[in-house]
Amino acid sequence: METRNVGASSTSRESSAEGKQDLLESEPTVDVGTAEAEVELATGKVGERRHAAALSASAGAGAAALIGAGLGIISLTGTWAGRVAAERQNLIGQIESSRGGSPAQHISRIYGDAWHLTAVVNGTFAVLALLLGILVLARQAFGGSNRPQPVWMRSFAWAAVTLGTLGLAISGVLYTDIVASLPTTGTR
Template sequence: METTKPPTVTDAETESGTEPAQEKPGTPAAETAADLEVVDETDYEVIGDGAGDDEEDDALAAEPAAPSAASAIVTGAAAVAGAALALSSLTGTWLSNVVSQRQGLIGQIKTSSGTAKQQIAAGYGTPWHAIALVNGIFAVVALIVCGGVLLHPASRARAARGHWSQALAWGGVVLAFIGLLIAGAMWFDVFADLPKVPAS
């Protein structure tokens, strides 16, 4: 029995320029070659599945925007001013002294011919209350300024980092609150009553 051998490409055929027969469509070799051609023709680059990018975008969106240099300067200066006003409400200012002396002089002029009780009230009580009023106003202004610093968006963004303006503003709030309490006690004569003339 004779066996037939598959046709082979001879050197003569190669030299003559004839090509071997191509694979018929549908064969495994042809399908593999077609897949390779499709992959080669497709020009794209896969960077990631997109999940990591979404997480990074969410993290960037969650982070607060960095405050500008101008807002940092404004809030810092306001914190210093508020703390100074709060300290002034405790120690008093030249303005409170001037107002007190003026009220005492006015009281003495009005009650020059009045009774001793009226003269004491005008000469000591009115100036005392004037000091309490001025110190109370300073305390209220300090509370407003320091509260504005604490509630400012740029300042709240730096609160997590423990910025010095936050600590100074909180200190100003505490001092202003104490100063307001002291001014109220002075106004209502809690610390000391007016001198009284003994009955004759």
């Protein structure tokens, strides 16, 4: 037959409960955010989050570089919006020319203003391409990730800068009539 010492076990339970209470009171309070960060650090989730954030930023920079290169090409070839604006300016020039004026004024109103507006629209696309390319290239220097950008991203960003610069130069030359000036009537 087994005998139990009931008094001893209740005393040990009471001392055990008091010990737990003392332990709970003596533990420092833990910030939930810190505890979660420690768990993430221990399980490797911090690295996953940083990697996901870096991929997201990298995807955005890659898209900006690609769009910048596309805008650079558009600045060289022209756009539908530029064509519509030029046609509208041509119509306005015809309406203004119907009121009278010299032949040189007619040419300037009908063709020159539309030509200059096309140069302005294409120049705007060139500036956008140039800015996107510069922003992608400068992202690393101004708070970007510590990881180097992929080669394809830098290539598209440099293409955007180059095509944007070329498009801006051509638009400036066309706007100022340096290369192709308006035809003259022979009379002054």
